[in-house]
Amino acid sequence: MIEINGLYKRYHNHHGSDWVLRDINLTIPKGVSVGLVGRNGAGKSTLLRLIAGMDMPERGSIHRGCRVSWPIGLSGGFQGSMTGRQNVKFVARVHGGRQNVEDIIERVRDFAEIGEAFDEPIKTYSSGMRARLNFGLSLAFDFDVYLSDEATSVGDRAFKAKASKAFKDKVGQASLIMVSHGEGMLKQLCQAGVYLQNGRATWYDDVKDAIAAYHAETDEARKQRGEQVGQVASGKSQQRPGTAQNELALQQGKTKKPSEAQQAQTDTSTQESETREELESLVARRRADFEVAKSAFEHAKAMQLVEMDLKPYQRRFRKARNQLQQAQERLDSSSAAEDAGDNSHPGSNHS
Known part of the structure; x- marks a missing residue:
């Protein structure tokens, strides 16, 4: 005991x-x-x-x-x-x-x-x-x-x-x-x-x-960040097709976690078909991952870990930061493209 x-x-x-x-x-x-x-x-x-x-x-x-x-x-x-x-x-x-x-x-x-x-x-x-x-x-x-x-x-x-x-x-x-x-x-x-x-x-x-x-704690945190938990938005799943199944398989050890390069390739290949709503959801998820990695890295530094033990936390923090930046850039590009499309629409110029 x-x-x-x-x-x-x-x-x-x-x-x-x-x-x-x-x-x-x-x-x-x-x-x-x-x-x-x-x-x-x-x-x-x-x-x-x-x-x-x-x-x-x-x-x-x-x-x-x-x-x-x-x-x-x-x-x-x-x-x-x-x-x-x-x-x-x-x-x-x-x-x-x-x-x-x-x-x-x-x-x-x-x-x-x-x-x-x-x-x-x-x-x-x-x-x-x-x-x-x-x-x-x-x-x-x-x-x-x-x-x-x-x-x-x-x-x-x-x-x-x-x-x-x-x-x-x-x-x-x-x-x-x-x-x-x-x-x-x-x-x-x-x-x-x-x-x-x-x-x-x-x-x-x-x-x-x-x-x-x-799970209840993490779901509540996501709700406070404005994310939808366990709901369907605009007739579409909050996650891209296959994402929920992949995460479940990762938890059960059935699939390998994709590398950063593979993740970037997957993100790029699906960029064309993503709506603005989906990109905003992606940015929210990337920001949540970044905050978790940042918190873990700062906690590891506060514990004064040796460099060898600190490096995994540092790598995870940098990876999460890069993924957040990439997602934000894609959202900004999508918004700029929509604005350009609106401006080029017939009748949009009032001379």
């Missing part, structure tokens, strides 16, 4: 010191797997680090009546000048107890699948390689509760499937506390859910109810 009482957390920096988490009171029963849901910047990863003991609360307390892993998916904690093998050996001696150290090393090496890099310094690893090693190292020990921060999104398709299976194998032997944007994974592996909003935490006995609460 994990008990969280009156927990407050904030980070003091030049951006200000708003509470990331405020007055969190939770009791996570033994053997219950929990999914943490909420918007980017809601404090999910922060709460996970606090539960792991990697960070300290400003106020309040966390009582762990069980063995809790470090957050799988976070690549911090390794000594950069030591090799992967040396790092694993060190951790195995600390946490391994009566387990055979050499056996743990081999299990981690086989699971991580990083080849000869296992005997190279950690500082030469990519972020994906570090996460793979962290994942394998975490699962090499018998914890009562495993913490996961987007761990199943690491690596190629084969490794993601391997990671998902490893989690499923742990269910029944141990419980999970998981952060993931893959709703299908949360529904498969978690029974309960914790929804984080404005620094507050709400417990749900069913993770599906937590996900529904998160």
Whole structure:
């Protein structure tokens, strides 16, 4: 059982010191797997680090009546000048107890699948390689509760499937506390859910109810931005044909997420057939994506992440900014074309 009482957390920096988490009171029963849901910047990863003991609360307390892993998916904690093998050996001696150290090393090496890099310094690893090693190292020990921060999104398709299976194998032997944007994974592996909003935490006995609460928040935000949610505008769907199906397939892992170049090509190919209303809807969606990416990037900078861990947030922010600019340019071009058409219409000149 994990008990969280009156927990407050904030980070003091030049951006200000708003509470990331405020007055969190939770009791996570033994053997219950929990999914943490909420918007980017809601404090999910922060709460996970606090539960792991990697960070300290400003106020309040966390009582762990069980063995809790470090957050799988976070690549911090390794000594950069030591090799992967040396790092694993060190951790195995600390946490391994009566387990055979050499056996743990081999299990981690086989699971991580990083080849000869296992005997190279950690500082030469990519972020994906570090996460793979962290994942394998975490699962090499018998914890009562495993913490996961987007761990199943690491690596190629084969490794993601391997990671998902490893989690499923742990269910029944141990419980999970998981952060993931893959709703299908949360529904498969978690029974309960914790929804984080404005620094507050709400417990749900069913993770599906937590996900529904998160959807209600995002739908309300879209309505406030003037977007239509779940409605049909002017006899046409708010999204272009196939978009809703593609997004659903992406969530279920059935299709690959299109690259930026592919997205730009798709946008260009459909530009001619888009109405002004559809372009305005596209701009609104791109602006919403940009605000989310901007918020995540600023939060990552405030947490003072190392450059390697900060780059994904920076790339996502730049991509969202570029897509917003492209959509706005297309809308402006469409508006200019309509104005030109009106001016050239017979009878429009009054001499």
